[in-house]
Amino acid sequence: MRTLTYREALREGMDEELARDENVVLMGEEVAQYNGAYKVTEGLWKKWGDKRIVDTPISEAGFIGMGIGASMLGVRPVMELMFWSFHSVAFDQLVSNAACVRYMSGGLIHCPIVVRGPANGGTNVGATHSHIPEGMFAAFPGLKVVAPATPADVKGLIKASIRDNDPVFFMENTLLYGTTGPVPDPADGDHVVPLGVADLKREGSDLSLIAHGRSVIHCLEAAETLQRDHGISCDVLDLRTIRPLDQEAILKTVRKTHRVVLVDESKAFGGVSAMVATLIQDHCFDDLDAPIKRVTSLDAPAIYSKYVENDQLPNPKRIVEKVLTIA
């Protein structure tokens, strides 16, 4: 299998969908001639031209609303937010229009759009550029939320998201763009990862670590340390999709290990892990040998200082410490 960066795999997924469906259009700030603020779309404008790869002005409400309107006539826009943090200036379009238009029309309209971009902290840019909104958007019925952790998953999930007929909010991570991993060769078939299917990234027996996005990578590192230094064997379950959520995979790992630590870059209050914890206590109450524990971002706006920024976020050290409180 080939090794690609997360960025290359994501680009390859979009490139393949551009080839598959003439209605797919990529739009956003600097996605075309500049080759993408994070070079995710590099080379696509040169290959596909002005009609398919569209530079927009800095008008998130304007161009995202435009994409929603265009989707009603059969265009399938894939819109880049340079940072998901910029969602707030387009919030009405994202939640009142994209999320609700199907419902309010009694099912007469649907909205096949993808809004994608990085949604993470840890890049030394302060609170305004470090929002982590996957839990918040997953709380809006009508929306789907995806948060891939690996190159293979980001490619397979962007393809499934573009083909999905509902609005998909696709949350990447600037700190993952340069990471590498195996990605199936296109010659071996269409690599599509369905939404709503979690992936067990490491098998263990003593405790379950459940995470999504970059926290999965932290969990894998923590699991290694826990095995080596403490003899604790961990399942690492990557949710991959927040909504729809693979509840069966969550319950299965908890029923196997009886102990669980949820790792989530969003804040504890109303975060993704809050929903997962509710499901576990509801369905696995008698399976648990210890309270459900969580590692989330420390409950303050994202700090700027590089000296402590990583301590605010989930990291392998914090995960190990939390695991040792219950295992």
Next chain:
Amino acid sequence: MSFPAAPSHRLDFASSPINQALTAEQKVELLRTMIRIRRFEQASLKYYNAGRIGGFLHLYIGQESVAVGTISLCGENDHNITAYRCHGHALASGMNMNECMAELFGKYTGSAKGKGGSMHFFAPDKNFWGGHGIVGGQTPLGLGLAYGLKYKGLQGAALCYMGDGAVNQGAFHESLNLAALFELPVVYIIENNGYSMGTSQKRSSAYRGCLAQRAEAYDMEWDLIDGSDIYEVRAKTHIAMERARKESRPTVLEITTYRYYGHSVADANAKKYRSPEEIENYKNNYDPINTFRNRLLQEGVITQEQADAINKEAADEAAAAVEFADASPAPSIESIMDDVYWEVDNKTIAGQTGRHFFND
């Protein structure tokens, strides 16, 4: 908002080619559609006040010539979208009174199965895309309809309506910039009834000349239209639509009009922020239905008896719609969970993979 006590001399737009082309039947149809909208809304007001219709009821009474005049110009590839004062656009687009009244009553036979209500009528099969509740929120969507037309190489126009209050929303200005920058076939139609809820135009907007003139900042064409004259509405809107269809260029139109009721029926101050004289003056001298009926009588297109018959038929149709709505079933509790996700409703593999809903 001030209108002179009597209409001044104005251009006669009956002689414009787009109006010259109207047959007598088509002229009567314009009148009939305006009257149907008014009778529908009068019936809805009665049942709103009786507690049979919930939520907000933003009445269009007084503004009928705008929706009817502009939508009468629409062909197969023309689309329209508006804000929450949407009953007129819905009926002018061809939605029937039954589905609209049932939606107001919150019944399952409503256009959106009781999920939308007064502010959210939709009929995509009639190129009518709503019905949107947030002021200015529909303006990027209208742009998107134009984008879709251009992307697919279709020669059409997207009409996007808004009130005079929406011109101060950021999304509208973002849309104007994009419309001009991308040369999209959109026609923004400001239905200027003088008041953004209870705040008059003078107290809410800074502008030179008129609101549509703001288009100049985006190097866009604009025009100002007297909404009491449906011939003028059609003549000037036709030019903007042709600019969209043939040249793929946007326009901002401002159509002066007036609403006889409050911002919504729940507007407690409806009679405080404007004088009774102001309302009466418009009703007596500028009412778009009376103006056009008198014009058609003058032209010999209809007789008074025919006009009265149209009125009666419309009132009967509205009464029948009330009966239909009243007799219709309410949505079931189970139906609350329908129409959230396309993939779930269509029972696709994607719709059956993973948990979509979190009810227990």
